[in-house]
Amino acid sequence: QVQLVESGGGLVQAGGSLRLSCAASGRTFSTYAMGWFRQAPGKEREFVASIKWSGGFTLYVDYADSVKGRFTISRDNAKNTGHLQMKSLNPEYTAVYYCEAASRTSRVYAVYNYWGQGTQVTVPS
Secondary structure, three states, rough: OEEEEEEEEEEOOOOOOOOEEEEEOOOOHHHHHEEEEEEEEOOOOEEEEEEEEOEEEEEEEEEEOOOOOOOOEEEEEEHHHEEEOOOOOOHHEEEEEEEEEEEEOOOOOHHHHHHOOEEEEEEEE
């Protein structure tokens, strides 16, 4: 089992930045791929970014087209923590952001076995 707890969300003005964190506990976090997804009101959960890590090296990073160049995904396996650095935010990014873990990276949230409770990001228009 892996338990995930997101933090770092909040209210930020357009153009601002936020850094989301995902604290993992339970089984060895470093063996899992980590993904970030978001869900806006009335919409389905959508892929944001994912990262696969092995042997101290990042093997694979993937971003949704809508966040490329604005978001950076990273992880600190020594601290069992993942991060999503977000910059140049706009109202379209308002959503609940979820950290998820799986045996492999994917853009499909159903592939992920574990997820946290989410953290709200609000960018007012």
